[in-house]
Every structure is written in structure tokens, then in C-alpha cells.
Amino acid sequence: MTAVGAEPLLRVEDLRIVFASRRGELVAVDGVSFAIARGEVLGLVGESGAGKSVTGAAIIGLLDPPGRIAGGRILFEGARIDHLPEEELRRLRGRRIGAVFQDPLTALNPLYTIGRQLVETMRTHLDIGAAEARGRALRLLKEVGIPAAERRFDAYPHELSGGMRQRVVIALALAADPALVIADEPTTALDVSIQAQIIALLKRLCQERGTAVLLITHDMGVIAGAADRVAVMYAGRIVEIGPVAEVLLAPKHPYTVGLMGSIPPLGRKVERLMQIEGSMPRLHEIPPGCAFHPRCPHMRPRCREARPEPVTVGPGHHAACWLFAEEGPDGRA
Amino acid sequence: MLAFVLRRLAQALLVMLTVGLIAFALFRYVGDPINNLVGQETSLAEREALRERLGLNDPFFVQYARFLANAARGDFGFSYIYRRPVAELIAERLPATLELSFAAALLALLVGIPMGVYTALRRRGVLAQGFMMVSLVGVSIPTFLIGILLILVFGVLLRWLPTFGRGEVVELGWWTTGLLTVSGLKALIMPAVTLALFQMTLIMRLVRAEMLEVLRTDYIRFARARGLKSRTIHFGHALKNTLVPVMTITGLQLGSIIAFAIITESVFQWPGMGLLFVQAINEVDIPVMAAYLMLIALFFVIINLVVDILYYLVDPRLRADRAVAHGHG
Numbered sequence: 001m002t003a004v005g006a007e008p009l010l011r012v013e014d015l016r017i018v019f020a021s022r023r024g025e026l027v028a029v030d031g032v033s034f035a036i037a038r039g040e041v042l043g044l045v046g047e048s049g050a051g052k053s054v055t056g057a058a059i060i061g062l063l064d065p066p067g068r069i070a071g072g073r074i075l076f077e078g079a080r081i082d083h084l085p086e087e088e089l090r091r092l093r094g095r096r097i098g099a100v101f102q103d104p105l106t107a108l109n110p111l112y113t114i115g116r117q118l119v120e121t122m123r124t125h126l127d128i129g130a131a132e133a134r135g136r137a138l139r140l141l142k143e144v145g146i147p148a149a150e151r152r153f154d155a156y157p158h159e160l161s162g163g164m165r166q167r168v169v170i171a172l173a174l175a176a177d178p179a180l181v182i183a184d185e186p187t188t189a190l191d192v193s194i195q196a197q198i199i200a201l202l203k204r205l206c207q208e209r210g211t212a213v214l215l216i217t218h219d220m221g222v223i224a225g226a227a228d229r230v231a232v233m234y235a236g237r238i239v240e241i242g243p244v245a246e247v248l249l250a251p252k253h254p255y256t257v258g259l260m261g262s263i264p265p266l267g268r269k270v271e272r273l274m275q276i277e278g279s280m281p282r283l284h285e286i287p288p289g290c291a292f293h294p295r296c297p298h299m300r301p302r303c304r305e306a307r308p309e310p311v312t313v314g315p316g317h318h319a320a321c322w323l324f325a326e327e328g329p330d331g332r333a
Numbered sequence: 334m335l336a337f338v339l340r341r342l343a344q345a346l347l348v349m350l351t352v353g354l355i356a357f358a359l360f361r362y363v364g365d366p367i368n369n370l371v372g373q374e375t376s377l378a379e380r381e382a383l384r385e386r387l388g389l390n391d392p393f394f395v396q397y398a399r400f401l402a403n404a405a406r407g408d409f410g411f412s413y414i415y416r417r418p419v420a421e422l423i424a425e426r427l428p429a430t431l432e433l434s435f436a437a438a439l440l441a442l443l444v445g446i447p448m449g450v451y452t453a454l455r456r457r458g459v460l461a462q463g464f465m466m467v468s469l470v471g472v473s474i475p476t477f478l479i480g481i482l483l484i485l486v487f488g489v490l491l492r493w494l495p496t497f498g499r500g501e502v503v504e505l506g507w508w509t510t511g512l513l514t515v516s517g518l519k520a521l522i523m524p525a526v527t528l529a530l531f532q533m534t535l536i537m538r539l540v541r542a543e544m545l546e547v548l549r550t551d552y553i554r555f556a557r558a559r560g561l562k563s564r565t566i567h568f569g570h571a572l573k574n575t576l577v578p579v580m581t582i583t584g585l586q587l588g589s590i591i592a593f594a595i596i597t598e599s600v601f602q603w604p605g606m607g608l609l610f611v612q613a614i615n616e617v618d619i620p621v622m623a624a625y626l627m628l629i630a631l632f633f634v635i636i637n638l639v640v641d642i643l644y645y646l647v648d649p650r651l652r653a654d655r656a657v658a659h660g661h662g
């Protein structure tokens with residue numbers, strides 16, 4: 001399902017992530033494929049527990065045990081990065097792939113000044129001296145909109161507000177000029193009044209640098225405003241992926257349709273879907289066939305028996321639903 | 334900073350006054366001090382005269398105040414047994430106890446912290462699990478037993494180390510040190526190990542637990558996401574955050590090393606204050622007991638104060654008087 005360009009920046013193919021547990025292996029992500037082109041913003045949405053965060057963590061090699069990549073491939077700039085040795089992954093993280101975490105209040109080391117954390121990140125990846133790193137860090141702090149950057153350079157995290165700290169986190173993610181940033185709910189923990197500012201900042205900075213973004217969020221408003229394409233996840237699978245305008249205005253998968261019908265007032269989380277009865281199954285009780293069938297208004301017998309594969313429903317627009325498959329479970333659309 | 338130190342100093346003073354009260358009560362109400370000063374044949378009138386002269390008939394608070402004033406000058410009167418000023422006796426014994434305690438504290442920290450870090454980082458390693466098991470043994474065997482076992486093995490069977498005493502000492506002014514002679518250093522090994530073992534295992538387990546906690550935090554995860562080297566993350570970011578809470582408890586532990594030295598000094602006949610105190614208890618030598626109590630309390634208070642100030646210097650979140658650089662958005 002590579003949508004854009006000959007060689008995308010990131011290509012995830014048939015990714016499968018499992019967690020070992022007492023009840024056996026729980027499959028958190030199953031057969032997920034997508035690609036991100038250079039400079040592109042791909043939104044990743046879905047209910048809580050859909051597998052968005054573990055997908056992001058797998059890409060930067062930060063899946064915590066007992067989680068592991070059990071299948072599929074992750075290619076970055078054409079080379080496989082799943083199962084890389086830890087030292088090579090480390091050189092990639094922060095250097096080529098940056099990360100923005102959800103909670104800026106806990107993402108920064110409380111005992112180091114923000115200047116020190118910036119300089120340290122730069123000097124780990126770039127061959128520059130202390131003075132040059134300081135200069136770069138100050139410029140970056142100004143760019144992310146921190147007033148009086150000179151003074152803030154020596155401030156400790158607790159001396160900054162949540163919004164300011166998230167700006168610092170963004171600066172840290174961009175410190176070594178990565179080609180891709182994975183932003184996992186970058187505004188969820190923030191005050192509603194500053195969420196839009198932070199998203200706009202992230203989008204502008206990445207646009208200026210040609211940095212691609214995997215933007216994980218609950219918030220359809222964020223997707224509408226910032227993403228080029230969007231992937232919708234449900235129970236560990238991508239059920240629909242396509243250009244933002246297509247998916248938001250003409251959703252195909254019944255789950256996406258329900259999701260769009262339940263867009264809350266801008267800025268609020270999609271925790272429960274009003275339009276769709278029931279809730280997403282937990283990992284150990286994902287039903288056979290299409291995982292969405294118990295909640296689907298268009299459910300047919302076939303949906304209980306076989307899992308639908310993604311089919312093309314428009315230009316660069318795919319949905320995994322039997323409604324759009326021309327052939328039966330044993331044929332491919 | 335100044336307000337912080339002053340507040341802590343006031344608290345320290347309160348603690349010292351309370352301990353002083355206990356020491357004073359000991360003085361005043363355990364037995365009749367006059368009996369300890371005069372012989373059997375002294376007449377009642379003579380006793381009463383002495384009582385009056387020593388101020389023992391004054392009101393409680395007057396006596397307490399006088400006791401404190403004297404104590405502050407280091408004057409605890411005369412030992413009933415040795416018939417010498419208590420301050421002199423203590424000053425003679427102090428170096429032995431302090432050298433033993435500092436050696437033990439240093440050992441406990443220098444071994445305990447690295448072992449704690451190691452067992453946290455290699456949680457599932459065979460060696461780390463071995464350390465954890467040994468440490469359980471270390472916590473559960475009483476100190477005197479460890480001392481006796483050491484004496485048996487290294488003193489009696491192998492004859493490598495002396496089993497008692499301090500070895501040869503060198504005088505530096507009023508301070509006597511065993512650290513400058515070979516026999517003094519050899520004599521120090523077993524008592525120091527004995528005294529350190531319990532604290533060492535405690536510090537190790539504490540550091541391990543705290544480090545594991547820190548390694549799970551968001552900022553460590555984010556540090557990894559930033560691609561920092563694991564050396565930087567473990568021994569910079571994680572260790573520093575681990576040591577902040579560990580510092581307080583460890584500080585208190587060091588105080589209790591000085592207090593626990595009593596047992597070790599008895600086992601090894603180490604000529605320190607602990608041994609003096611045990612003898613004082615046997616002989617009901619109240620002035621020595623009182624002085625010892627107050628000195629130990631003073632050590633605790635000083636260590637506490639130092640730890641608090643260190644804590645304040647290490648953790649920027651406590652420095653409330655820094656200009657708060659709050660911004661909006």
C-alpha cells in the first residue's frame with residue numbers, strides 16, 4: 001500500500017507486535033502496513049488500546065519487554081531497521097528519527113537544565129563543540145517559541161509551564177535534524193487552549209525542514225488540521241488509510257464512518273464512540289473474522305468467518321472491509 | 334537558602350535540647366549522685382552541705398539550664414569510675430570510634446552503591462541475583478555473629494589479622510590515628526567490615542529499588558528516544574536521580590553506624606567510645622553515659638543537617654528561591 005513516491009522514507013510492512021503474557025501471546029498489532037513519504041504528515045487515529053503507541057515504539061526500537069516485533073518489516077530510507085543491533089538503533093534514534101512524548105511534565109530530566117539536555121542530545125549525534133552546540137540550542141529554543149531563550153537555557157524543567165516544556169520536547173526531537181518525527185499524542189496532556197498552538201508549531205517546523213511526521217492522536221480535529229494522510233486503527237489493524245480529505249469527508253469503512261459521526265467538539269478526545277454500540281475488544285478476546293463485526297451495522301455472515309484485506313476504494317485510499325471486496329473470503333479483491 | 338538553613342538549625346537545636354533533657358534526667362534521677370561522690374562514712378550533714386554546694390537543691394529548671402550550659406562547653410563533670418573529666422575520657426576515645434565509623438561508612442557506600450546499580454542494571458543476571466541472595470544473608474545475620482565468624486576465620490584459623498585492639502597508633506596533637514601504621518590498618522579491617530556489612534546490604538538494596546524505579550520513568554524513556562548512550566543514561570541521568578532520595582536514608586544510616594559501633598567495639602575490644610559506654614553502663618557511670626548520649630545525638634543532628642543541605646544543592650526543585658521562569662503557552 002505504498003501511496004506516495006518511488007521510495008518512501010518509512011515503510012512498515014505487515015507488522016506484527018505481540019506481548020508475552022500468562023495467557024499466552026497477546027497480539028497487539030497484526031498485519032499493519034503503511035508508508036510515509038519524505039516531508040509527509042501521516043496521522044494515526046483510533047480508540048484507546050488500538051495499538052497506535054506500540055506501533056510508534058516499534059519503529060524507534062523502544063518496545064518494552066514483554067512486547068516484541070513478531071513479524072513483518074520496517075524499512076527506513078530503504079534499509080531494514082527492525083531487529084537492528086541496539087547500538088545502531090541508538091544512532092538512529094534522535095539522529096534520524098526524533099520522538100515527541102505525550103506528557104511534557106515527565107519527559108524531561110528534572111535534575112538537568114533544559115540547555116544541558118539540548119546540548120547533550122546535539123553533541124551525542126553531531127560532531128560539534130560545546131560552544132557551537134550552545135548556539136544551536138539557543139537558536140532552536142527561539143524557533144520553538146520560547147521567549148527569553150538565553151535565560152530559559154539555564155532553567156530547570158519545573159520552572160517552565162507545560163506548554164513551554166512541550167516546546168522544549170519538540171526542540172529536543174528536532175535537535176539533530178531528523179528525517180522523521182514520531183509524535184505520540186503530543187497535545188493530549190496539555191491545556192486545551194494551547195493544544196492548537198503546539199500542533200501548529202510542530203507542523204510549521206517540520207514543514208520548514210522537510211521532516212516527516214507520524215502523528216498519533218485521538219483528536220480528529222488535529223488530524224484535519226495537520227495531517228496529509230490518515231490511517232485509522234482498530235484492534236491492532238489498520239482498517240482504513242487515505243488522504244485526509246477523502247477519509248474525513250468520504251469515509252468508507254463502517255468504523256471510520258462511525259468515528260466521523262462522533263467527532264466531538266474540536267479539541268476533545270474520542271474516548272467512546274457515541275455512534276457505535278459497544279466498545280473495542282480487549283486483546284485476548286478479539287473475535288475471528290473482521291474484529292469490528294460485533295459492532296458493525298452492515299455485518300454479514302462472511303465478516304464473522306474471514307478477515308477482510310485492504311482494498312482500493314479511491315486514489316490512494318484503502319479500506320479493509322467486505323463491503324468493498326468484490327470476491328469472497330478465498331479470493332483477493 | 335539562608336532561611337532554609339536557619340529553619341533546619343532551629344530544628345536541630347530542639348532535638349539537642351530534648352536529648353539534653355533525657356541525659357539530664359538520667360543524671361538527676363538514676364540513683365543519688367551524692368552516693369557516687371562520697372564514701373560510706375560521710376555524715377548526713379556533710380552530704381547535705383555537698384548537695385547544697387553542687388546545686389542539687391536548686392529548682393529543676395535551674396539545674397537543667399546549668400547542665401545544658403556546661404554541656405555546651407563540653408563539661409560533663411567527672412567520671413565516677415575513672416575520677417577524671419568526662420570530656421577528657423571521651424576525647425581519648427573519640428578518634429578510635431570516628432576512624433572505625435568512617436572506614437565502615439566509606440566501605441558501605443563504595444561497595445553498596447555500585448552493587449545496587451549493578452544489580453538494577455543486570456536485574457536478571459546470575460551475578461546480580463547472587464548478590465541479592467548474599468545481601469539477604471547480610472541483613473539477617475546479627476552483627477556480633479559476623480564479627481565472631483570473621484575473628485574465627487581470619488584471626489584464629491588463618492592468623493592473618495589481629496583479633497582485638499587498634500594496633501599501633503600515631504599521635505597527631507590530641508588525635509590518635511591508627512591509619513598511619515601497618516598494624517593499625519590491619520587491625521581496622523575486620524571491625525570495619527563487620528560494622529559496614531549491614532549498612533552495605535541495606536544501601537545496595539535501596540539503590541537497586543530506587544534505580545529500578547527511575548529506569549521506568551518517562552524521562553529515561555525519552556532519553557533513550559533521544560539516542561543518548563546507555564552509559565550516559567545509566568550513570569548520568571538515572572544514577573543522579575536515584576541518589577537524591579537515597580541520600581537522605583543513607584545519611585541516617587551513617588549516623589547509626591556510629592551508634593551501632595558499640596557492638597562491634599565490644600566484639601573486637603576496640604578502644605572507642607562504644608566500649609567506654611558499655612563499661613559506663615556496667616558501672617552506672619552516669620556522667621559518661623550522659624555525655625555519650627549527647628554526643629551521638631549531636632552526630633545525628635550534624636549528619637542530618639549536612640544531608641539536608643546536600644539535598645537542597647542537588648535537587649533544583651527544592652530551590653524555591655530561584656527566580657521562577659514561568660511562561661505561558
Ligand SMILES: Nc1ncnc2c1ncn2[C@@H]1O[C@H](COP(=O)(O)OP(=O)(O)OP(=O)(O)O)[C@@H](O)[C@H]1O
Nearest residue numbers: 019028047048049050051052053054055065066283
Ligand atoms: N507492556 C504491555 N504488556 C501487555 N500489553 C500491552 C503492553 N503495552 C501495551 N499493551 C497492549 O497493547 C495494546 C495497544 O496499546 P497501545 O498503547 O499501543 O494503545 P494506543 O492505541 O496507543 O492507546 P491510547 O490511545 O490509550 O494511547 C493495548 O491493548 C495494550 O493493552
Ligand SMILES: [Mg+2]
Nearest residue numbers: 052053054184
Ligand atoms: Mg498510546
